Amino acid sequence: MTSLSEFSDYVHKISAESAASGASSTAAAATTGSNTTGKSASGAKSGQKPSASIQSELDVFSSLTLSEPATGATDAAPRLSFMTCLLSADTNAANAEQVTATLKDLILDGRGECVLRFDQDPEDPSIKVQLTAAEFAKAVTNLKALCARPQLECVVTDLYEAEDPKTGLKKGQVLVRERNVSVSDLLEIRVAVVGNVDAGKSTLLGVLTKGGLDDGRGKARVNLFRHKHEIESGRTSSVGMEIMGFDEEGKVVGANDGTRKASWKEIVGGSRKVITFIDLAGHEKYLKTTVFGLMGGSPDYVMLMVGANAGMIGMAREHLGVALALNVPVFICVTKIDMCPPNILQETLTQLSKILRSAGCRKIPLLINSFQDVAEASMTFVSHRVCPIFQISSVSGDGLDLVRMFLNLLPFHGQFDTTGPFEFEINDTFSVPFVGTVVSGVVTSGSVKAGDNVYIGPDSLGQFALSAIRSIERKRQPVDVAHAGQSVSFAMKKIRRRDVRKGMVVLAAVKDAPGPQCVREFLAEVLILQHATTIKTRYQAMLHVGAVAQTCAIVGLDRPYIRTGDRAMVRFRFMLRPEYIKAGQKILFREGRTRGLGVVKEVFYGF
Numbered sequence: 085m086t087s088l089s090e091f092s093d094y095v096h097k098i099s100a101e102s103a104a105s106g107a108s109s110t111a112a113a114a115t116t117g118s119n120t121t122g123k124s125a126s127g128a129k130s131g132q133k134p135s136a137s138i139q140s141e142l143d144v145f146s147s148l149t150l151s152e153p154a155t156g157a158t159d160a161a162p163r164l165s166f167m168t169c170l171l172s173a174d175t176n177a178a179n180a181e182q183v184t185a186t187l188k189d190l191i192l193d194g195r196g197e198c199v200l201r202f203d204q205d206p207e208d209p210s211i212k213v214q215l216t217a218a219e220f221a222k223a224v225t226n227l228k229a230l231c232a233r234p235q236l237e238c239v240v241t242d243l244y245e246a247e248d249p250k251t252g253l254k255k256g257q258v259l260v261r262e263r264n265v266s267v268s269d270l271l272e273i274r275v276a277v278v279g280n281v282d283a284g285k286s287t288l289l290g291v292l293t294k295g296g297l298d299d300g301r302g303k304a305r306v307n308l309f310r311h312k313h314e315i316e317s318g319r320t321s322s323v324g325m326e327i328m329g330f331d332e333e334g335k336v337v338g339a340n341d342g343t344r345k346a347s348w349k350e351i352v353g354g355s356r357k358v359i360t361f362i363d364l365a366g367h368e369k370y371l372k373t374t375v376f377g378l379m380g381g382s383p384d385y386v387m388l389m390v391g392a393n394a395g396m397i398g399m400a401r402e403h404l405g406v407a408l409a410l411n412v413p414v415f416i417c418v419t420k421i422d423m424c425p426p427n428i429l430q431e432t433l434t435q436l437s438k439i440l441r442s443a444g445c446r447k448i449p450l451l452i453n454s455f456q457d458v459a460e461a462s463m464t465f466v467s468h469r470v471c472p473i474f475q476i477s478s479v480s481g482d483g484l485d486l487v488r489m490f491l492n493l494l495p496f497h498g499q500f501d502t503t504g505p506f507e508f509e510i511n512d513t514f515s516v517p518f519v520g521t522v523v524s525g526v527v528t529s530g531s532v533k534a535g536d537n538v539y540i541g542p543d544s545l546g547q548f549a550l551s552a553i554r555s556i557e558r559k560r561q562p563v564d565v566a567h568a569g570q571s572v573s574f575a576m577k578k579i580r581r582r583d584v585r586k587g588m589v590v591l592a593a594v595k596d597a598p599g600p601q602c603v604r605e606f607l608a609e610v611l612i613l614q615h616a617t618t619i620k621t622r623y624q625a626m627l628h629v630g631a632v633a634q635t636c637a638i639v640g641l642d643r644p645y646i647r648t649g650d651r652a653m654v655r656f657r658f659m660l661r662p663e664y665i666k667a668g669q670k671i672l673f674r675e676g677r678t679r680g681l682g683v684v685k686e687v688f689y690g691f
């Protein structure tokens with residue numbers, strides 16, 4: 085860490101910027117040598133001896149900052165760094181307000197929570213901070229006091245603390261999470277669980293959501309199956325949903341000793357963050373369902389399960405490929421370590437590392453062994469192409485605490501258009517007694533209220549029907565409004581269940597505006613990942629785009645033929661019926677061993 089020099093650079097940068105923006109009063113006062121009654125002075129008053137880095141910042145700012153601290157800095161005055169303000173927040177009201185404002189922004193970005201590192205600036209992580217043990221303790225105390233105030237109403241949970249024995253400097257991380265959240269604003273993170281058949285996916289979900297442990301013979305997974313044939317065969321064949329809730333302190337809500345599964349109502353009622361697991365099938369026979377779950381379920385993360393003794397076999401590579409194609413961050417759980425000899429476990433880890441580092445993946449494998457690793461990985465996971473790897477056992481319980489903590493810290497990173505017109509992709513349909521037709525799926529844009537008029541379609545003739553939202557449920561709890569990024573279900577008015585199907589959309593019905601249009605043909609830029617020979621026009625394959633899965637034919641190509649490794653512009657035609665798709669959506673097509681992926685570039689409206 086070169087905090088001193090970095091801080092000075094930073095301070096010079098800020099002072100140059102403030103000078104450029106016309107901080108004449110600051111400059112004038114500085115030259116007159118006026119005493120700074122500013123924030124830094126009060127930091128010194130607190131009796132704590134600031135570390136060199138903080139002191140250097142205080143020194144520079146004491147010659148720059150002239151505005152009255154009580155009235156707040158003027159627009160032209162440079163802002164003190166977060167940590168400098170935090171250290172003096174107990175004695176300086178203006179600094180306390182600045183920290184509060186920064187925290188509010190971070191919590192808003194994180195949809196109700198944020199993780200803070202005490203060794204870097206939260207607003208600019210490239211700025212390193214060094215804190216002595218006393219400063220660290222003060223920073224944590226001040227943070228807790230600020231978060232308890234009505235302006236924030238948050239709970240601060242310590243994640244880890246570590247002290248450098250040589251320098252005595254301390255670092256650590258905390259989780260700041262809102263204390264009160266309504267069901268409609270509850271933070272939800274969707275995690276798709278994939279891996280080869282018998283890798284232990286359903287078992288791990290059973291153990292995480294119910295508590296208790298597995299017996300190695302399928303005890304934990306029984307409650308998760310949705311069909312009788314699944315219980316009999318022990319194989320998942322459908323897309324299952326499980327939820328796990330964390331309270332404001334990060335404790336798991338409802339999971340007990342494995343004897344009873346908490347109801348969704350209990351979990352949602354006590355949680356401030358909910359993880360929705362999309363449990364997918366590992367068998368090759370159900371690949372279409374699994375790809376549908378990955379594309380239509382809009383997962384934020386993919387959890388790839390790998391049996392320690394089996395390694396990356398069968399469908400696991402296929403699932404990893406789809407996750408990478410969709411650009412969804414992946415983390416890996418190497419499970420069944422209780423029944424795996426150490427040399428085989430090592431072989432599996434080496435194999436994983438090779439696959440992840442290969443040109444096709446370009447990921448950095450990161451073995452997670454401690455709470456510190458978890459906390460650090462959760463912050464770098466999304467942005468740094470890191471792939472955390474956990475070694476766990478659902479039978480002995482090894483490594484499960486680390487996985488639980490990681491799930492608790494998984495950050496929100498959805499890129500949904502919250503301000504656009506309302507759009508919703510249907511993933512499943514139900515007929516509920518006394519309620520009528522219910523559709524479930526993900527709001528991909530905008531928001532909708534119960535009672536709003538909507539279009540639903542397209543049907544096999546490309547038509548959209550007018551309907552209205554009778555009621556909305558989120559995690560089986562009634563809510564009044566649904567926002568982009570949330571998975572919800574709608575009870576629909578005037579629609580029969582047989583008229584709705586997966587892949588349809590629900591759209592805002594704007595009065596006097598023309599209705600939505602569907603697409604029969606579209607142009608996509610594709611990359612052929614694998615094909616034995618050449619692909620020409622009239623070639624047909626199963627094409628997935630969002631929740632749509634339909635056979636498409638190639639009706640146009642920018643060259644006579646394409647083969648493995650080629651990038652090309654391809655015109656596709658839906659064979660069965662038109663669909664509602666948009667430019668920018670990712671596509672994936674497969675037929676036998678053939679695989680291709682791409683992006684929709686242009687859509688052609690009409691039947």
Ligand SMILES: Nc1nc2c(ncn2[C@@H]2O[C@H](COP(=O)(O)OP(=O)(O)OP(=O)(O)O)[C@@H](O)[C@H]2O)c(=O)[nH]1
Nearest residue numbers: 282283284285286287300301302319320366420478
């Ligand atoms: N010893 C041991 N056995 C495990 C562990 N995890 C799962 N198992 C056993 O492995 C078997 C397969 O587990 P499942 O959870 O059904 O595997 P799956 O990946 O969900 O399989 P599909 O649903 O068919 O894709 C069951 O008999 C589990 O009891 C573990 O950590 N240790």
